[in-house]
Amino acid sequence: MPVSRRLALVFPGFEPLPVEAHCSRFIREAKRTASAYGMTLSLSDPVYSGAGLRTGTIAVDASGEGWRTQTEAVVYGLGDLNAVYAERNPAVRILTGLGALADFIGTGTFFRFVWTSWRYSLFFLYPLVTLFGVVAIAAAVGSFLPVSTILRWLVGILVAVGLLWFASKRMHFLLMMDDWAFARDMARERRPDVKERIAAVAADIETRLSAPDPGEVVLAAHSFGAITVMLAIADLLSRGCDMRGAGLLTVGSSLLKVALHPAAVRLRAAVGIIATSPITWVDCQSLTDPMNFYGSRPLHTLGIRKGREARIIRVRFRTQLRPKTYRAIKYDFFRVHRQFVYGVEKRSPYAFHAILCGPEPFAAFAEEGALSENWPPASGVGKAG
Structure with a gap:
């Protein structure tokens, strides 16, 4: 009926x-x-x-x-x-997100993800892989430039900032960092x-x-x-x-x-x-x-x-x-x-x-x-x- x-x-x-x-x-x-x-x-x-x-x-x-x-x-x-997380400084968002990811690994939760749904564990690793890729590309660009060490560092930092901006706009990188920080805070009842x-x-x-x-x-x-x-x-x-x-x-x-x-x-x-x-x-x-x-x-x-x-x-x-x-x-x-x-x-x-x-x-x-x-x-x- x-x-x-x-x-x-x-x-x-x-x-x-x-x-x-x-x-x-x-x-x-x-x-x-x-x-x-x-x-x-x-x-x-x-x-x-x-x-x-x-x-x-x-x-x-x-x-x-x-x-x-x-x-x-x-x-x-x-x-x-949720906006409480998004309104923070990007550096703070990245650091707290990394802290949350470390928490999920250290408590063994990540390995429970692997056991429960291996595809979800790939989603967990995605922001870490993204950040590693940004650092690797920025370091490679800086190291190959025929300039002074200081300029290499400056170029590397600028490349990293640009890549992080792209990752945030097109790949939701900062949103994912906030997401994991919120998940950690929910689990530990910090809010x-x-x-x-x-x-x-x-x-x-x-x-x-x-x-x-x-x-x-x-x-x-x-x-x-x-x-x-x-x-x-x-x-x-x-x-x-x-x-x-x-x-x-x-x-x-x-x-x-x-x-x-x-x-x-x-x-x-x-x-x-x-x-x-x-x-x-x-x-x-x-x-x-x-x-x-x-x-x-x-x-x-x-x-x-x-x-x-x-x-x-x-x-x-x-x-x-x-x-x-x-x-x-x-x-x-x-x-x-x-x-x-x-x-x-x-x-x-x-x-x-x-x-x-x-x-x-x-x-x-x-x-x-x-x-x-x-x-x-x-x-x-x-x-x-």
């Missing part, structure tokens, strides 16, 4: 973007998906919350032949917590402001769940957003909040990035609480994305023996994009990582906005491991407005 009402709570990943930018992305990509799925789609302008916890609420009205689904999509703004924000998120979720007839409830998280939402959900469950029938959708999850660190005791406990709850958890992974733990099983990997394992769904981006689009993005790993929350150009078993805005019950998607091919009718492409 089609879903008539839904409350979709959306948690973005590690990007120093305001909630307004995330809402604009959600609206743009939902329209893109609507064309592929034959949905007639109407989206309101976002309504933003005031100070404190920033949210953007979008009223989505989707319809097709024989169905209509109204979704209240609430996008949580956590970008200011009391993050703890306070997660408590505020939990309180906001509880308020929305207590509203009369919220309909189907789906909490959807991308990348680092999975950590935020899981800590918030565990807090609610431990206080007796009734979340029966709710769905948890994690896509391109960074959960294991932090949870595999030995200091992340609280996060592992949160996973265990969710696993023994009535919440339906679906974890979507893609081989194309080097920034997620493809092939992993969260509970098994973390040694949690009680509860239900997440329903693992493999996503193939190639099947949801036109060949030209896929070729254009496949070597930009950050863009590939974001494809989990971007729109699709072809109907496929997975589409973020079809799951959150369409008529199919989340429980049915979880059970089948794919969106149904029977809704809406493939003919009659709807209008996105």
Whole structure:
């Protein structure tokens, strides 16, 4: 039976973007998906919350032949917590990133990455290889110049700065350094402001769940957003909040990035609480994305023996994009990582906005491991407005 009402709570990943930018992305990509799925789609302008916890609420009205689904999509703004890292001096960003990488190696977490998903371990090594390459090229250029030693050093430094600028702009080098610094701080709980924000998120979720007839409830998280939402959900469950029938959708999850660190005791406990709850958890992974733990099983990997394992769904981006689009993005790993929350150009078993805005019950998607091919009718492409 089609879903008539839904409350979709959306948690973005590690990007120093305001909630307004995330809402604009959600609206743009939902329209893109609507064309592929034959949905007639109407989206309101976002309504933003005031100070404190920033949210953007979008009223989505989707319809097709024989169905209509109204979704209240609430996008949580956590970008200011990430911006703390991006606003620092580049040298500080590099040094703290290196310190975080050393922490993950020294604690053995890196080797757990290798054991769990060898492709993810390559992503871990990427900033180190990039930095080594910059130093090697700068040293080579400086050493071969027929000038004085001082000039060689100056040229080498200028080359290194130029290469680091290029790596940051085109290869997301500084963003990756911030990402690892944030992961270390999350594992070791060094950010009391993050703890306070997660408590505020939990309180906001509880308020929305207590509203009369919220309909189907789906909490959807991308990348680092999975950590935020899981800590918030565990807090609610431990206080007796009734979340029966709710769905948890994690896509391109960074959960294991932090949870595999030995200091992340609280996060592992949160996973265990969710696993023994009535919440339906679906974890979507893609081989194309080097920034997620493809092939992993969260509970098994973390040694949690009680509860239900997440329903693992493999996503193939190639099947949801036109060949030209896929070729254009496949070597930009950050863009590939974001494809989990971007729109699709072809109907496929997975589409973020079809799951959150369409008529199919989340429980049915979880059970089948794919969106149904029977809704809406493939003919009659709807209008996105």
